[in-house]
Amino acid sequence: MLEISGLRAGYGGVEVLRGIDLSVGAGEIIAVLGSNGVGKTTLNKVLSGVLAADAGEVMFEGRSLRGLSPVQVVEAGLIHVPEGRKIFPNMSVRENLELGSYRRARANRASNLDLVFETFPRLRERMGQMAGTLSGGEQQMVAIGRGMMAEPRLLILDEPSLGLSPLLVEEMFALILRLNEQGLPIMLVEQNVVQSLELAARAYIIENGVVTLSGAAADIRNDPELKRVYLGL
Template sequence: MLTVEELHAGYGGTEILRGLTMTVAPGEIVAVLGSNGVGKTTLNKVLSGVCPATSGCIRFLGQDITRASSQAIVELGLIHVPEGRKIFPNMTVRENLELGSYRRGKANRAANLAKVFAIFPRLEERARQRAGTLSGGEQQMLAIGRGLMAEPRLIILDEPSLGLSPLLVEEMFALVSRINAEGLAVMLVEQNVVQSLELAGRAFILENGTFALQGSAKDLAADPALRRAYLGL
């Protein structure tokens, strides 16, 4: 579904991504894990067409999207839910969700809205409420729901557990599992190593713009180097 080969990117004269190669297959959850400042958000921006690649190749559903615009990438069904939610605080919950289908999914807007409300009943309860008055967990639900309105083929979730209480983190990972169970491929970009490895099938550990470790999530969870670096064991 998604193939990234020898991807390099950065800002100005500073190279952030140094030759990343990875794949995401239909229907799977792939985790990209790492601490702050290692290049996770830059990777997401390059895949979404917001930040240009300096070299390498990105293919999605068989099409080369390395130089494609963000609008064209969205229209293909590669949807990025950004870190920090990026909702429109002065618009209602419903209006935020409807904006999710601006480039893709407009014809099925009503049906998709019903699906989002079925996944996130709290959003339906607050449909007429201004998005900025929602709790942090509700805002994250809204950000994911807005992404689902675009009928994604692959959804990139950038730090969905960031800033949430432990209880809400558990709920958020359960919701990601539920979305994936319906057949949606998920690229989960997180600092939360333990729960991400429990959820994902495969994982890539990003350090200083390169993948230091990669493989099955189960194998990586048992890897002594990862356990020392991230789990303190």
């Protein structure tokens, strides 16, 4: 579904992505892993049309995304749930969710809202509550639910476990697996290595703007190179 080749991008002449190659197939969970500052967020910005690529190609379902605006990327069905949730704290849960269908799937808003509430029963209970008063886990549910409202063809989740308690992290990863089992391809961009590799079919490790390790998640989990990247061993 997604094919990235030779992708280069950066800010003000400073190159952050230095030739990224990766792909996501239909129905897959792909983990993109790396510590802070290696280029994960920059990659997501390029895929979402927020940041222009300097070189390389991004193909989504056979169509180039190079030069498309964020609106056009959303309309194509590539939906990004950003790091830090980025919800609207002074709007209700329902209003936040409905904004997810502003540019895509507006005609199915009511049925998709029901689907989100089936997936996240707690949000149904809190649909009239201001989103900023929710717990961190509930706010993450709102962010993912907002993405679901757009009927994504591919969902990019950027650090969904960030700031959550260990129990809520377990719950969040179980939810991601359920969404994938319903047929939704997911690109999981995370620092949580262990649980991401348990969930994903394949994984890519990014260091200093390049992919240094890729393959089946089970193989990467047992690769000594993983310990070197994260633990310096």
